[in-house]
Amino acid sequence: MAYDLTINDRTHSVPSAWLGESLLYVLRERLGMPGSKNACDQGECGSCSVQLDGQLVCSCCVLAADAADGDIRTVEGVASGSGRRDGAPEGELSDVQQAFLDEGAVQCGFCIPGLIVSVHDLLDRVPDADELTVREAISGNLCRCTGYGRILEAVATVQSRRAGGGGS
Known part of the structure; x- marks a missing residue:
């Protein structure tokens, strides 16, 4: 199965996906966004925290396919300039x-x-x-x-x- 994810205001295609893959796995392994870390794989440590539709979630506990219609903001997105509230230009640290x-x-x-x-x-x-x-x-x-x-x-x-x- 294939689906698209909106991550940091950009659309990313996820081809040949297995529906049981976590959002964390897809972010890191399929889309090359290594910012969110995999530590506990159980939602206990917070290392994989992202925002999904404005809510803080542990991406290891969310199926990526379930996030297909959502708006995802990762740690890479807080420094990207898109959607930032602190007014800093793209590419600078938040x-x-x-x-x-x-x-x-x-x-x-x-x-x-x-x-x-x-x-x-x-x-x-x-x-x-x-x-x-x-x-x-x-x-x-x-x-x-x-x-x-x-x-x-x-x-x-x-x-x-x-x-x-x-x-x-």
Whole structure:
């Protein structure tokens, strides 16, 4: 079977597909979008988080064929320029990605794509989220390197910069 997926505002054909393939598998293996990571394959770690029709989902738990009529935004899409809310030109890091770098929130990098998508999702919905709300929003993303302190600092930096405070 063949179907099309709309990913980061572009249509991608998925030819000769098996209907049981996860969205994560199709993104990484069939379409060459390695940003979303495969860690647990059970929706427990958040490394494969993407937005599907504006909802944060674990792409390892979604059948790709079920997403054929949906709008998918991956970590590659937050830096692509299309649909970005932070106004940065295409090809530049998003403000969330830049803050993660600035605050040292990137360690091994395995959980970072899912965290970036999750933080974008949160701040697009709740720009002034307090720390408890941020912690709840990223609670589905497991990180074994940072202890979350620097991640929380990165979120606060984005909030400050978006509010005109500049951040660190």
